[in-house]
Amino acid sequence: MEKETICVQGGYESKNGEPRVLPIYQSTTYSYDSSEELAKLFDLSKDGHMYSRISNPTVAAVEKKVAALEGGVGAMMTSSGQAASLISVLNITSSGDNFICFSNLYGGTTNLFAVTLKKLGIEARFVSLEDSDEDIEKLIDEKTTLIFAETISNPSLEVLDIERYAKLAHKNGIPLIVDNTFATPMLCRPFEWGADIVVHSTSKYMDGHAEVVGGMIVDSGKFDWSKYKGLSEPDESYHGVTYTKDFKELAYITKARVQLMRDLGSTPSPFSAFLLNNGLETLHLRMLRHSENALAVAKHLKESKKVSWVNYPGLEDDKYHVLANKYLDNGLSSGVVSFGTINGKEGATRFMDSLKLAKICVHVADLRTCVLHPASTTHRQLTDEQLESAGVKPEFIRFSTGIENINDILSDIDQALEKV
Ligand SMILES: *Cc1c(COP(=O)(O)O)cnc(C)c1O
Numbered sequence: 001m002e003k004e005t006i007c008v009q010g011g012y013e014s015k016n017g018e019p020r021v022l023p024i025y026q027s028t029t030y031s032y033d034s035s036e037e038l039a040k041l042f043d044l045s046k047d048g049h050m051y052s053r054i055s056n057p058t059v060a061a062v063e064k065k066v067a068a069l070e071g072g073v074g075a076m077m078t079s080s081g082q083a084a085s086l087i088s089v090l091n092i093t094s095s096g097d098n099f100i101c102f103s104n105l106y107g108g109t110t111n112l113f114a115v116t117l118k119k120l121g122i123e124a125r126f127v128s129l130e131d132s133d134e135d136i137e138k139l140i141d142e143k144t145t146l147i148f149a150e151t152i153s154n155p156s157l158e159v160l161d162i163e164r165y166a167k168l169a170h171k172n173g174i175p176l177i178v179d180n181t182f183a184t185p186m187l188c189r190p191f192e193w194g195a196d197i198v199v200h201s202t203s204k205y206m207d208g209h210a211e212v213v214g215g216m217i218v219d220s221g222k223f224d225w226s227k228y229k230g231l232s233e234p235d236e237s238y239h240g241v242t243y244t245k246d247f248k249e250l251a252y253i254t255k256a257r258v259q260l261m262r263d264l265g266s267t268p269s270p271f272s273a274f275l276l277n278n279g280l281e282t283l284h285l286r287m288l289r290h291s292e293n294a295l296a297v298a299k300h301l302k303e304s305k306k307v308s309w310v311n312y313p314g315l316e317d318d319k320y321h322v323l324a325n326k327y328l329d330n331g332l333s334s335g336v337v338s339f340g341t342i343n344g345k346e347g348a349t350r351f352m353d354s355l356k357l358a359k360i361c362v363h364v365a366d367l368r369t370c371v372l373h374p375a376s377t378t379h380r381q382l383t384d385e386q387l388e389s390a391g392v393k394p395e396f397i398r399f400s401t402g403i404e405n406i407n408d409i410l411s412d413i414d415q416a417l418e419k420v
Pocket of ligand 1: 080081082083085106110150154179181182200201202203213214215229392
């Protein structure tokens with residue numbers, strides 16, 4: 001099936017007389033006729049649901065849809081994007097290990113990696129997109145487990161050269177994990193360019209309606225995990241299962257579920273999965289409109305004297321335009337535009353406070369136009385140095401273009417720019 005069809009129909013198929021729409025299986029538990037059968041589920045020798053912390057039919061249908069959209073072999077939904085990032089790293093990283101990540105990552109991810117994982121004895125080694133491959137390789141040693149990056153970084157909107165970093169990772173025997181939240185599989189499928197694992201905050205475009213927080217981990221099934229002992233040696237906590245041997249290309253995603261989801265319990269509710277599925281059904285239409293509207297907004301802002309700079313990979317003179325054309329479907333660059341007003345932080349605040357249609361929200365990438373001032377909100381916990389390397393200036397506004405009529409969005413912008 002093509003991506004658009006998977007959005008609408010993937011993951012769930014109604015059989016004769018069954019509900020046409022994915023049902024919400026609001027049940028923690030599942031009944032079986034014999035203990036023997038249930039024992040087989042515990043042994044992982046038989047497929048099926050036993051307890052909703054680990055899996056649930058509604059959640060499973062959405063996981064199947066997202067795995068198909070990304071072209072992966074399996075997926076696991078989590079209660080948030082943060083949980084997805086955490087589990088994607090912990091699944092192959094232990095105390096004493098380190099990993100490489102980019103300094104332009106989402107603020108929440110940066111905090112998780114630099115502060116919380118550090119307390120667990122895991123060191124995140126931050127690199128920049130400006131660093132050469134040699135610079136990055138200097139930081140890779142025998143304890144380095146992975147490279148973590150964002151397809152389109154939030155909020156600096158830098159487009160990742162996925163092929164380059166996949167090659168660099170593989171040359172060093174480690175996987176590339178890509179946070180594909182902003183692009184979504186409608187604009188980019190990182191596995192096609194060599195990425196090994198994809199994570200999402202489904203709270204953004206995938207849900208798209210700003211209704212439900214969620215996350216997803218998708219496994220390409222292609223990486224060779226034989227050097228990763230947690231996957232290639234027996235799991236004592238799971239009576240000796242060896243993931244690479246027993247689950248082959250599903251090793252990574254199976255371990256994430258039966259070991260880490262079992263132990264950490266960052267489980268999504270079936271209702272959250274249902275809402276996410278509703279969002280995914282129109283993802284293909286929305287990403288087109290978001291991208292069209294955002295390009296119009298970016299061009300419009302560029303012409304204003306009240307605006308000092310505009311970043312949008314869809315603009316021809318943007319630093320990331322060439323990469324956007326290579327990696328993003330038809331160069332469509334999602335709905336997020338970042339720009340700076342004149343008069344620094346004060347100008348930015350006056351612009352934001354004057355908007356009427358666009359609201360100030362701690363959210364991004366949903367169907368209603370919204371704005372945020374990262375330096376005083378999402379990135380508030382970062383030091384000045386971290387702000388600098390995350391590309392967040394004091395006058396920086398993150399403009400999340402919705403799918404309203406473009407004329408209404410532009411007139412709102414114009415009246416607010418007059419106040420700057
Ligand atoms: C929002 C976001 C996250 C965190 O996801 P939550 O669902 O808010 O936990 C991670 N990565 C990116 C790129 C994001 O935009």
